[in-house]
Every structure is written in structure tokens, then in C-alpha cells.
Amino acid sequence: MTSNNSNRHIVQYPKEYSLCAGCTTCEIVCSLLHDGVVGHGYNRIFLQRSEPDMLHTIHACMQCEDHPCYEKCPKKERAMVIDENGVVYINEDECIGCGLCAKACPYTPSRINMVKSSDRKLRKAKKCDLCRTRPEGPACIEWCPVRCIGMSDEPVPVYGDNENEEAGGTAPSGEELTDELAYGVA
Amino acid sequence: MSERIKYGYIGKIARINLTDETVSVVDTFDYVPKYIGGRAVANRIFYDEVAPGVGAFDPENKVIYMTGPTTGTGIPTGGRSVFCSIAANNYPEQYAWSGIGGWIGAELKFAGWDGIIIEGKAKEPVYIFIEDDNIQFINAAPLWGMLVHRTQAAIREAHGDDVISCVIGPAGENLVRNASITTSSDNVAAKAGLGAVFGSKNLKAFAVRGTGVVVPADIEKLFYLRKHMGTPYMRPSPIIHEEEHGMDGNRIAVEGGWDRGQVACSHGCNQHCCRLMMNVPSAFPERETVNQVEKCVGIFAYGFQEDCSWSPIMTWETKENSVLPCKMLSNEPPPINPDDPYLDVLFDRVSGDITNYWKPDFRKGSVMMHLCNEYGIDKWDVIIWYMTWIASCKAEGLLDDLGFAMEPDAESEEFVRYFLDMITYRKGRLGEIFAEGMARATRSLGHEKYGKTIYNGRYSQVIPGLRLDIPVSLESAWGMSYHWAGRGYEATIDKPGWLAVALELMTVTRDNQTVAHFHDTYDHLLAIGDDPCHSEVLIDSVIMNENKGEMKDSISTCEWQSPDLFWTSMEAEMYTAATGIEVTEEEINDAAERSKLLMRAITMRNFGRDREMEVNAVFPTLQYPDPRGETVTWDDWNDFVDLYYKKRGWDIATGWPTRETWERYGLKDVADDMAAIGKLPA
Numbered sequence: 001m002t003s004n005n006s007n008r009h010i011v012q013y014p015k016e017y018s019l020c021a022g023c024t025t026c027e028i029v030c031s032l033l034h035d036g037v038v039g040h041g042y043n044r045i046f047l048q049r050s051e052p053d054m055l056h057t058i059h060a061c062m063q064c065e066d067h068p069c070y071e072k073c074p075k076k077e078r079a080m081v082i083d084e085n086g087v088v089y090i091n092e093d094e095c096i097g098c099g100l101c102a103k104a105c106p107y108t109p110s111r112i113n114m115v116k117s118s119d120r121k122l123r124k125a126k127k128c129d130l131c132r133t134r135p136e137g138p139a140c141i142e143w144c145p146v147r148c149i150g151m152s153d154e155p156v157p158v159y160g161d162n163e164n165e166e167a168g169g170t171a172p173s174g175e176e177l178t179d180e181l182a183y184g185v186a
Numbered sequence: 187m188s189e190r191i192k193y194g195y196i197g198k199i200a201r202i203n204l205t206d207e208t209v210s211v212v213d214t215f216d217y218v219p220k221y222i223g224g225r226a227v228a229n230r231i232f233y234d235e236v237a238p239g240v241g242a243f244d245p246e247n248k249v250i251y252m253t254g255p256t257t258g259t260g261i262p263t264g265g266r267s268v269f270c271s272i273a274a275n276n277y278p279e280q281y282a283w284s285g286i287g288g289w290i291g292a293e294l295k296f297a298g299w300d301g302i303i304i305e306g307k308a309k310e311p312v313y314i315f316i317e318d319d320n321i322q323f324i325n326a327a328p329l330w331g332m333l334v335h336r337t338q339a340a341i342r343e344a345h346g347d348d349v350i351s352c353v354i355g356p357a358g359e360n361l362v363r364n365a366s367i368t369t370s371s372d373n374v375a376a377k378a379g380l381g382a383v384f385g386s387k388n389l390k391a392f393a394v395r396g397t398g399v400v401v402p403a404d405i406e407k408l409f410y411l412r413k414h415m416g417t418p419y420m421r422p423s424p425i426i427h428e429e430e431h432g433m434d435g436n437r438i439a440v441e442g443g444w445d446r447g448q449v450a451c452s453h454g455c456n457q458h459c460c461r462l463m464m465n466v467p468s469a470f471p472e473r474e475t476v477n478q479v480e481k482c483v484g485i486f487a488y489g490f491q492e493d494c495s496w497s498p499i500m501t502w503e504t505k506e507n508s509v510l511p512c513k514m515l516s517n518e519p520p521p522i523n524p525d526d527p528y529l530d531v532l533f534d535r536v537s538g539d540i541t542n543y544w545k546p547d548f549r550k551g552s553v554m555m556h557l558c559n560e561y562g563i564d565k566w567d568v569i570i571w572y573m574t575w576i577a578s579c580k581a582e583g584l585l586d587d588l589g590f591a592m593e594p595d596a597e598s599e600e601f602v603r604y605f606l607d608m609i610t611y612r613k614g615r616l617g618e619i620f621a622e623g624m625a626r627a628t629r630s631l632g633h634e635k636y637g638k639t640i641y642n643g644r645y646s647q648v649i650p651g652l653r654l655d656i657p658v659s660l661e662s663a664w665g666m667s668y669h670w671a672g673r674g675y676e677a678t679i680d681k682p683g684w685l686a687v688a689l690e691l692m693t694v695t696r697d698n699q700t701v702a703h704f705h706d707t708y709d710h711l712l713a714i715g716d717d718p719c720h721s722e723v724l725i726d727s728v729i730m731n732e733n734k735g736e737m738k739d740s741i742s743t744c745e746w747q748s749p750d751l752f753w754t755s756m757e758a759e760m761y762t763a764a765t766g767i768e769v770t771e772e773e774i775n776d777a778a779e780r781s782k783l784l785m786r787a788i789t790m791r792n793f794g795r796d797r798e799m800e801v802n803a804v805f806p807t808l809q810y811p812d813p814r815g816e817t818v819t820w821d822d823w824n825d826f827v828d829l830y831y832k833k834r835g836w837d838i839a840t841g842w843p844t845r846e847t848w849e850r851y852g853l854k855d856v857a858d859d860m861a862a863i864g865k866l867p868a
Binding site: 015017019021024032033040041048116143146148159 | 260396402421454457477
């Protein structure tokens with residue numbers, strides 16, 4: 001889904017271009033690079049699993065232009081801040097974990113994650129800020145093994161149009177495999 | 187963050203007693219780092235807690251489910267985890283293990299547990315719901331009888347879409363001995379029949395939601411591993427429209443084609459080796475089509491008139507051409523390096539035997555797979571054993587008097603439906619017989635006739651025209667069917683390869699070619715030469731593969747990425763990245779030896795394992811000809827076993843480890859136990 005009220009954000013490509021493998025790499029690298037842990041409360045991108053058909057959906061913050069999350073933050077400009085590119089990010093030192101931003105998110109599921117803890121000091125909001133301080137850009141995109149996510153302001157690629165895909169070899173059909181190679185099954 | 191949380195490990199194992207519905211906490215650090223995690227920890231717990239004389243379906247049997255220190259860390263393949271228990275389907279019943287992927291292992295660690303020990307037996311059907319420290323026993327009567335995916339859906343409906351479950355289907359409930367445990371979509375622990383052990387405990391499922399975290403020690407190294415393990419392509423994985431299905435002589439055109447995607451089998455993996463077969467025929471009327479996830483053996487459900495072909499590269503690798511199985515399974519093998527000096531030999535394909543079991547039929551194959559997935563039954567046994575037996579026995583005229591309610595025919599969808607329904611629900615006399623698994627069924631029917639009668643329809647393609655005297659029942663040892671064993675299924679491997687596979691099988695309790703597929707370098711094959719039974723190089727290869735197998739289920743990693751023959755320290759590096767505990771490759775190998783020894787101790791003490799038992803379990807299965815017409819002599823086989831025992835530090839006469847061996851790996855207490863029961867060699 002693409003909002004008409006969104007700045008550039010992370011999108012999932014059509015499965016015909018690349019099928020999400022369900023590996024959760026996007027969630028994992030997100031939480032690892034930001035917080036050094038892996039756990040459901042820490043990722044800012046979300047794999048919504050679909051079983052048994054295995055056609056998963058990836059959700060991330062839509063970077064709304066009117067940023068209702070920011071508007072609801074009781075400590076805006078300190079806990080939630082808008083950077084020079086219009087990206088709302090969270091300053092966790094100031095975040096009190098009230099959850100109002102997550103509730104204000106107009107999307108379902110909410111694109112703002114909350115660390116759940118009995119220790120109130122540990123409760124923090126986690127929101128995608130497109131890895132704003134990372135020169136390489138969003139880590140989830142960089143580390144997705146099947147390249148099924150990208151940025152909304154870039155054209156949706158078409159499989160086979162990228163020279164790198166061809167150089168790496170497109171996934172061959174079963175016929176190609178069994179005709180040309182002798183690896184077999186395990 | 188709790189002080190109890192250590193890098194890689196959580197620090198707690200839940201002991202869950204179904205009899206009195208109690209839960210207690212076991213400290214993981216009572217077992218690690220000495221026993222690493224996963225199967226090695228389970229081996230130690232089982233050795234300490236389950237006495238001889240306990241059977242698979244006894245309440246005293248325990249199901250130990252363990253993750254590894256890499257599970258949930260994001261280290262590729264760490265999402266694998268393992269069940270250990272006295273299993274139902276091996277023959278005779280013995281302690282065994284069964285691995286599983288999916289998201290369940292990571293979720294359990296997020297909930298704050300490295301594993302669970304399931305004890306006792308519930309009075310009525312239950313499922314366990316684990317939500318962080320809160321572990322509940324919930325009435326499973328409404329779920330009892332449900333198919334696998336319906337059960338999963340019901341649990342999600344009850345507890346939320348973010349809950350991950352492991353469930354059994356009706357086969358497990360009805361104690362069908364090859365029943366599986368399923369998580370996610372068709373991600374199963376199937377070997378050895380642990381689904382039936384769940385059923386014996388009135389346990390329908392366990393389900394988990396965790397809100398905690400897993401903390402890896404070395405994130406920089408973790409990302410290095412993500413980039414280098416299995417050399418992920420980092421390129422799109424589109425849905426591919428296939429016009430045909432099958433391989434080798436079993437390929438068939440599919441009307442309208444079919445769509446193939448590739449998905450990862452477990453949390454955090456950097457590969458996608460599982461085949462998602464999209465919109466294929468369903469076995470049930472609720473839906474006309476389904477998406478099914480398949481791995482290797484499933485392809486033979488569709489057609490099995492020819493066995494799997496083999497090329498030396500599948501077993502013997504070079505630096506120039508080394509490809510991990512995950513790349514084969516995703517149909518993305520790397521380009522062949524033409525600079526390999528052994529290129530012609532490595533890719534010299536050997537065609538599989540003409541088997542004449544069943545012609546390709548896309549719809550029937552899909553229905554067969556779907557039935558297995560929903561009933562919760564090991565599709566390996568169904569494809570490789572039940573159905574080949576039906577086809578072979580029919581050809582030899584052995585089925586006429588058995589009393590099937592319809593004409594037995596492995597090519598008939600109607601018969602496949604009838605047969606799987608019959609065994610899943612134990613319908614009638616034959617349902618009861620076949621629900622016991624093929625090893626027991628053939629003995630019940632009369633093993634000489636129904637196990638050993640030669641099937642006259644199998645022909646080698648290595649020596650064209652050579653008829654192979656293979657029996658109607660493709661039984662190898664321990665109640666398992668052949669697997670890369672030189673005969674039966676995936677038979678076309680060379681003799682050093684199948685000797686190694688047989689030796690690997692000899693000292694365990696189940697088909698272990700799902701966790702210790704035999705691989706080595708082509709240089710080693712050259713060193714083995716033409717007398718493999720007297721080759722110490724081959725023995726070293728066997729032990730290397732066995733030890734890697736122990737650690738795959740312990741650290742944990744995956745059969746399809748380990749071993750990397752040209753990155754032998756990979757597992758040690760994974761362990762250190764997860765835990766922060768510096769270990770060398772040699773120390774990890776020692777831990778594998780320790781795990782192997784614990785397995786040895788269990789089989790010796792609880793199940794009477796000795797040389798005579800295991801040599802005689804395996805040797806007869808090697809007396810049927812391989813596709814080259816070769817077997818192994820009694821003397822050569824025993825010489826081979828001698829070499830192996832000697833290298834392992836086990837007594838040649840009995841197969842029992844010496845005190846020096848037990849103590850070398852820190853198991854003095856086990857040595858003392860063995861001495862006390864008269865099983866410590868002089």
C-alpha cells in the first residue's frame with residue numbers, strides 16, 4: 001500500500017519480482033543495528049507472516065507527511081523529532097514509552113513498535129527513520145537476501161532488467177537445471 | 187535486560203510435566219558451554235534422566251526440545267532446532283532426534299527459554315501455551331482430530347497471529363509411528379516418528395509468544411557470517427512459472443504449468459532453499475488448490491520410475507567447484523568453474539536405476555504431499571517406503587491376499603487417498619498394521635515374503651540391462667529406509683560413498699543422511715583409492731561428517747550449509763559470534779565427540795548397543811547390489827568397522843568406548859557408570 005500522504009519510505013516489491021522468503025532478515029538486521037538485540041519489540045520493520053500460503057507481507061513506517069505520531073507525542077521536539085528531510089525519528093533518551101505515537105499511527109498494524117517491559121524505563125517506541133544516520137541507507141534493504149524491499153521513490157524494478165541480476169544468473173528453471181547441471185537432489 | 191541473559195543463551199530450560207501440570211526451571215548453564223546447546227544438551231539431559239526399560243509411548247519417556255546458542259541471533263541457519271526422545275518409528279525403539287526449522291526456536295528464546303523438557307502424560311488432550319514465563323496447559327479437546335494446518339489456525343485464532351506453534355495431526359494422535367511434528371508451513375520434524383510420542387502424551391501442540399530478546403555477542407562478526415555463509419546471492423528471487431515438473435526420467439509436462447517460489451526454512455537464514463509450490467492441487471474439498479512447501483524427497487511423490495541420478499560433485503568437492511546443497515535446492519547452483527582439473531569427472535552424471543515404481547502424475551503427487559502435510563505423517567516413509575512397497579509387491583503378485591478394500595495401485599490417486607486415510611486413522615486390520623510403520627508392518631505380515639521378496643522390475647543404468655536384486659521393502663537399518671546407501675533410494679552414489687553412509691548409520695538410531703550427508707574433498711577420494719574398506723582417509727571422512735552432524739544440531743546450523751569443506755572453522759566462528767566464548771575448531775570437534783559419546787552411552791545403557799548388534803543391523807542391507815552390481819564382503823565390512831572403532835577410541839571387540847576415551851572428553855562419570863554395568867572394556 002502506498003499512501004498519498006507519504007514521504008519516501010520502504011516498500012515491498014511485487015512477488016513476481018521477488019518473493020519474500022520469510023527469513024525475517026529485515027527485522028533482525030534492523031534490531032541488531034539499532035539496539036544490538038533480536039526480539040519482537042525492537043524491529044522497526046515488520047514481517048507479517050501468512051501461513052500456510054507463505055505469501056508474507058512486509059510493513060514499515062509510511063513516513064506520513066502529516067506525521068500524526070509526532071503530533072501525539074507529549075515530548076515532541078525532544079522524544080520525537082523531525083529531521084531536515086522530513087523524517088520523524090525517535091530520541092530514545094527522551095522517549096518515555098507512553099505508546100501514544102504507536103496508537104496514533106493510522107496504519108494497521110501500527111508501524112511503530114513498542115518494547116514491552118515490566119521496567120517502565122525500558123519501554124521505548126521504535127520507529128523506522130530510514131537509518132537516517134547510516135550512509136548506506138536502510139539496513140533492511142541492504143541485507144535482504146532476496147531484494148524484495150526497496151524505496152518508494154525508486155521505480156519498481158522488473159526482473160531481468162538489471163544487469164547484475166543477469167550476471168549473477170537468474171534462478172534457472174527446473175528444466176535448465178536438470179538439463180545442464182548434475183547436482184541433483186539431496 | 188535481565189542479568190540472566192547471556193550472549194547467545196537465554197539461561198533457562200522449562201521442565202513441563204504433563205501429568206501434574208507443573209513447570210520448573212532448569213539452568214541452561216548446568217549444561218553449557220560444555221555441551222554447547224541443542225542435541226548435545228538434550229543427550230546429556232536424557233542420559234541423566236531416562237532410565238533403561240522406558241519405551242517410546244511410556245509416560246516416563248521425555249521429549250526434549252532444544253535450541254542452539256545461534257538460534258534467534260540472526261546468524262544464518264541458527265533457526266534450526268531439535269527434538270530428542272525415545273522415538274516411535276525406529277526399530278527397535280531407541281533414543282533418536284529430529285530437527286525442525288521455522289520460527290519456533292527463535293520464538294521460544296524470545297519467550298525466555300533455551301528449550302523445554304516435556305515429561306509425563308496428560309490425562310486428557312492438552313496443548314501447552316508459553317507466553318514468556320507464563321506456561322499454561324490448555325484443553326485441546328476442541329483441536330483433537332484436526333488436520334495440521336487447521337490446528338495451527340485454531341491456535342492463532344485463540345492466541346493471536348503472532349503465536350508460533352508446533353502441532354501434530356491426526357496421525358500423531360493415533361500413534362502412527364511415522365507421525366511428524368509441524369511448525370509453520372510443512373516444516374516438520376519427521377524422522378523417527380516423534381509426532382506419535384506427542385500423541386502418546388495427549389499433547390496436541392505447544393505454542394509460543396515471546397516478548398524478550400536474544401543477544402548475540404559479536405554483531406560485526408554476525409554480519410560477516412551473514413555475508414559469507416553459503417555465499418548468498420543477494421538478488422531477487424522471483425516466482426518462476428514452470429512448464430514441467432520432476433527430474434531425470436520422472437519429468438512430466440504440467441498442463442497449464444505451475445508456479446515455483448523459494449522460501450527460507452528457518453528464522454534468520456540467508457538462503458531460501460525450500461520450494462514453495464503454488465496453487466497446486468489440494469487433497470481436500472475446502473480448497474481447490476494450495477501452496478505447499480517441499481524439500482528434496484517430495485519431488486519423487488510425483489513420479490518415481492527412475493531413481494535419482496548422481497554426479498561425483500554431489501559427494502566429492504574441489505575448491506574450484508564446491509556448492510552447498512541449499513543452492514541445489516533453490517535451483518540456483520553457481521556457474522561451473524571450468525578451470526577445475528577434475529571437471530570432467532566431477533560432473534560425469536550417473537543415471538539412477540530404472541525403478542518402474544510409478545509414472546509421473548502431477549496431480550496425484552500433489553495430493554499425496556498434501557495428505558502427508560495435513561495428516562502429519564512423514565512423507566519420506568510414504569514416498570520411499572510405503573508406496574514403493576505397494577508398487578513392488580503388486581508387481582510380484584504379493585498383494586492379492588492381503589485384503590485391501592480396493593485395488594492396490596501406487597499410480598492411483600484414489601488408492602493413495604485410501605491408503606493414507608487407512609493408516610492415519612488405523613482403519614481395519616491393515617490400518618493397524620501399516621500404522622506401525624513399514625519395518626513393523628512387514629514383520630507382522632511375514633518378513634520373508636513381504637520384506638525380502640526380490641522385486642524384478644529394477645534395472646541399473648550404470649550397467650545397462652543389469653537387473654538389480656533389490657527387495658520389495660527398501661529397509662536399511664533401525665527401521666529406516668535407504669538413503670544414499672547404494673541401493674534403494676538415491677542409490678547411485680559410488681562405493682566409498684555408500685560405505686561411509688552405512689558406517690554413519692551403524693552407530694546411530696535413525697537415518698542420519700538428513701544431518702550428516704556424506705561429503706568430502708575429491709583429493710580425499712583420490713587418496714582413498716580402490717580399497718575403501720581399508721582406508722583411514724575414509725574413516726576420517728566419516729568421523730568428520732558425523733561430528734559436523736552432532737554440532738549442526740547443537741550450535742545450531744543446517745545440513746545445507748554445513749560442512750563447508752573449505753571453511754572448516756565456520757561452526758566455531760558461529761558459536762563464538764553468538765556466545766562470545768572463544769573456541770577453536772578443535773574444541774568444537776571435541777564437543778562433537780562428547781555429544782557422540784553421550785549418544786553412545788545412551789544406546790549402550792538403555793538399548794543394549796554393542797558391536798554385534800550394530801554390525802549385524804547394517805551388513806545385511808549391503809548385500810543387495812548397488813547399480814554397479816557391487817556389495818561388500820563380511821570381512822571387508824568388519825575391517826572397515828575395526829578401523830572406525832579404533833579411530834574413535836572404542837573397543838574393537840565390543841564397540842564400547844574405553845575409559846581413556848570417555849575421560850578424554852570429560853565424561854569420567856559416564857565411564858564410571860559403564861564400569862558399574864559391566865560395559866567398560868578391559
